[in-house]
Amino acid sequence: MRNNRSRDSKGPSTLRHRRGCLRLLLIFILLGLVQVFLVSCERPDPDVTVISTTAEAGFVVMAEQGGVGNQGQVPPPTPLIHRTMTPFPTYFGTPTPDPTRQGPGDGSSNYDIHVVSLGETLSQIAQTYGTSVDDLVSINNLGDSDLLAIGQQILVPGGSTTVSPSFKSIPDSELVYGPGVKGFDVFSATAEFGGYLSSYQEEVEGVLLGGPAIVQLVADRQFVNPRLLLALLEHKSGWLTNPAAIDDEYPLGYVRQGYEGLYQQLSWAANKLNHGYYGRAEGGLLSFDLADGNRINFAPDINDGTAGIQIFYASLPSATYESWLADVGPDGFFATFNKLFGNPFAYTVDPLWPADLAQPALSLPWPVGETWYFTGGPHGGWADGSAWAALDFAPEHEQLGCYQSEAWVTAIVDGLITRSDMGGVVIDVDGDGFPGTGWTIYYLHLESRDRVPAGTYVRAGDRLGHASCEGGFSNGTHIHIARAYNGRWVSADGDLPFVMGGWISEGLGREYDGLLVRGDAVKEACECREESNAILAD
Incomplete structure (x- = not known):
């Protein structure tokens, strides 16, 4: 520019310069038109109304005039705008009301009602309510203080009068890895938002994994919606949209030794989500504690997916009653999800299970003619927060602990293998290539x-x-096998008991304790190799 002005001042080059300026002006005008065209392709007109309503939408982005709302209570936040043109599914109306559940007590007496949930013992319950095991035994006339059944109601001193908000955060189908997630791609979503997660790496069980792969692994293992995990991560640390790392060790806020890194943080989070969901749906969970000592009763009209969100935020070590209310209210996690992916209730699939759901015929998971041992009764599909969906079996061998086995594990049903990594194998029974629809069989600890x-x-x-x-934690060579339907774990001792080769699973009220029954034959789970737990495939 300075050189051109210098030539203009000399006179002879003025005409040549003016012609050059005209050419440049024409070029700029053309470039401006191109730029306008490109910008018009880059984002939709802000007045466009989103019309997609399919629950199968994957990673999607929404135009500004979406018009979605939640429960008729609050206007939705404006979703983030990204380069992709795929719209969010729209949502109008209010979530279907949930049947009112029994509460833990009305405070009209000196006692409250506690419903025994997954894995609870009298000593844990006594500690929760500030009493003793002897007092609980006496109050409830318990003959054997060591025996409690899931769903059993016992009287406990006092009780909380604080009730959680009735605001619904997510539908049940948005917590599980079910039909509403079909088509969603964690890797594409993470790349699209361009935050720190896209460049994060961590070694998991000896394998170096990127951030999106870790999210996918936790979702696969715990059958928790990966879209939900991304929204939780964004709400707490901004990892999905912020390129700079915020709390590299504890991105979900669970500051405890041994839980450093994204994999441990997400695994803990998924387990808490499952604990709230399955604990309320199947385990009789009616109340919970905050880190600051407040005890909260679930609002009787919320759904189980919302219970999972409430338990997760209550479990953060830094949670106070005020911070917890902010996280589970309309301006907290819900608003973050809405900005990322649209209204969560637009992805609703209801019911997740049909009323006439029945298990397909299943064989035993080892070859005919071989004897294996029933080593674990009903327990968590993954970790202790999920439904008690899994059973364990060990092959014949003289050695204990972890060893290399030559015995073959076999398919218990026809289907497509949709996952085979990190010790896990998944059979998609309906063969559509997505394990979140229909029946799924999950194997763990396959070499x-x-x-x-x-x-x-x-x-x-x-x-x-x-x-x-291999895969997760194991102190002895065995297989862990579980079922899910539409992404929801199916309890091995629930209304649809696990049946393999005619052997029917029964629980004994404690994790890993259980029976397999076929006719008059009864086998009891034991970390041993005895006749009492030996099963011949015939």
């Missing part, structure tokens, strides 16, 4: 050696791999 690859269609009895200690 990488000889393991069936993803994409293989198997028939019942086909070889899948060998039992091992």
